[in-house]
Amino acid sequence: MLATIGVFLAVPGFIALEGQGSTQNIITVLAAQGKTDPGFAYTVSDAVQKLPQSGALVGVFVFGHLIGTSILGMALWRSRAVPAWIAWALAVSQPVHLLSAMTGNHPLDLIGWGLTAVGFAAAGLTLVTMRDDEFDLPPGRTA
Known part of the structure; x- marks a missing residue:
């Protein structure tokens, strides 16, 4: 359940980052x-x-990637994967990334995103090497 909630928040959150910034990036490159x-x-x-769509995408990004990634970490901990x-x-x-963004501490931001990269890489490697019968709980058993 935690993994589902985490993915439901994190994936749209990270996608919203690109949607929000793509127009501005194109304009900046052209200039x-x-x-x-x-x-x-x-x-x-x-x-x-200033468009409301930009504000909505920023909200989805901030909430989704911050909360969703933390929940995915908790799901990994509970699963012992x-x-x-x-x-x-x-x-x-x-x-940690949020704290660094609020304080302008770039080395701390490097640590925050580094931890994200290590966590997602370990989860991905675990998932790729997992056998099908290990992927989910057996029928009738809950966590």
């Missing part, structure tokens, strides 16, 4: 390459950021 006036690029980028320290590393990785 940097001299293909559009920088003043026009700023005006368009500012207008895109990876060593406990890896599960805890994933569970605390995004709160």
Whole structure:
């Protein structure tokens, strides 16, 4: 159940990051390459950021990736699929990232995202190497 909730939050959260920033990235690249006036690029980028859709995507991103990743770490810990320290590393990785974003501490942000990478890599490796009969609980058994 925890894994399902975590995925339900984290996947849209990470997808929303790209959806929210893609227009601004295109405009910034066009301005940097001299293909559009920088003043026009700023005006368009500012207008895109003020759209309600941008605000909604930011909300989905912030809530989804922060809470979803932490819940996925807790699910890994409960399942005992990876060593406990890896599960805890994933569970605390995004709160560490949030703290770094709030304080402007870039080395701390590197630690937060590094923990996220280690946690997701370990979970992915575990899933890829898992036999089908190990993947889920047997019928009639709950965690």
